[in-house]
Amino acid sequence: QKEVEQDPGPLSVPEGAIVSLNCTYSNSAFQYFMWYRQYSRKGPELLMYTYSSGNKEDGRFTAQVDKSSKYISLFIRDSQPSDSATYLCAMSAEGGADGLTFGKGTHLIIQP
Amino acid sequence: ETGVTQSPTHLIKTRGQQVTLRCSSQSGHNTVSWYQQALGQGPQFIFQYYREEENGRGNFPPRFSGLQFPNYSSELNVNALELDDSALYLCASSRVFYNEQFFGPGTRLTVL
Numbered sequence: 018q019k020e021v022e023q024d025p026g027p028l029s030v031p032e033g034a035i036v037s038l039n040c041t042y043s044n045s046a047f048q049y050f051m052w053y054r055q056y057s058r059k060g061p062e063l064l065m066y067t068y069s070s071g072n073k074e075d076g077r078f079t080a081q082v083d084k085s086s087k088y089i090s091l092f093i094r095d096s097q098p099s100d101s102a103t104y105l106c107a108m109s110a111e112g113g114a115d116g117l118t119f120g121k122g123t124h125l126i127i128q129p
Numbered sequence: 130e131t132g133v134t135q136s137p138t139h140l141i142k143t144r145g146q147q148v149t150l151r152c153s154s155q156s157g158h159n160t161v162s163w164y165q166q167a168l169g170q171g172p173q174f175i176f177q178y179y180r181e182e183e184n185g186r187g188n189f190p191p192r193f194s195g196l197q198f199p200n201y202s203s204e205l206n207v208n209a210l211e212l213d214d215s216a217l218y219l220c221a222s223s224r225v226f227y228n229e230q231f232f233g234p235g236t237r238l239t240v241l
Contacts, residue, residue, distance in 0.1 A: 060232040114185030116174030
């Protein structure tokens with residue numbers, strides 16, 4: 018079993034829909050949780066960063082962390098064609114010397 | 130504020146050769162991490178440098194080595210290249226070694 022599981026998709030939704038992206042993990046030492054957006058053949062762009070459990074909102078994006086279930090989510094409201102990309106979840110333990118552990122990424126397609 | 134930059138953008142090597150990849154961290158960042166991203170996969174942590182010392186390492190063999198310089202820029206060196214080393218190599222910098230990591234555009238390495 019991989020440390021971080023993420024459905025690779027593709028996930029195809031119509032423009033304007035609410036998108037829900039999810040990851041599960043097995044390592045209870047993870048304390049920091051991130052979502053990155055990666056366009057084809059580009060470097061990942063940090064979207065959301067949260068510490069421990071709870072919710073965080075930034076514009077159209079909401080990140081949720083449930084440490085008791087080892088489950089994190091990213092919601093995108095009013096989705097746009099420009100949101101079409103691969104979304105990577107990432108997490109790290111306290112101290113961070115083991116680097117970030119990533120999921121495989123979910124390929125999201127927003128249909129105009 | 131200048132973001133993370135990497136060079137070269139692409140390069141092609143043959144099996145058995147050696148390669149050096151370069152990264153300039155974002156202004157004010159003192160920690161650099163390197164990741165390998167194979168096609169269709171999430172990035173895999175190679176190692177991290179903090180104040181010119183290797184601070185942590187993932188599951189990569191010793192032929193993957195690195196340096197960090199006083200200006201916090203960094204190099205990744207790979208010896209005895211193998212076909213499986215073909216990947217996108219990503220550099221990320223951060224203010225403290227477990228904080229949000231910001232990625233560069235990557236170097237795409239092809240080993241023939």
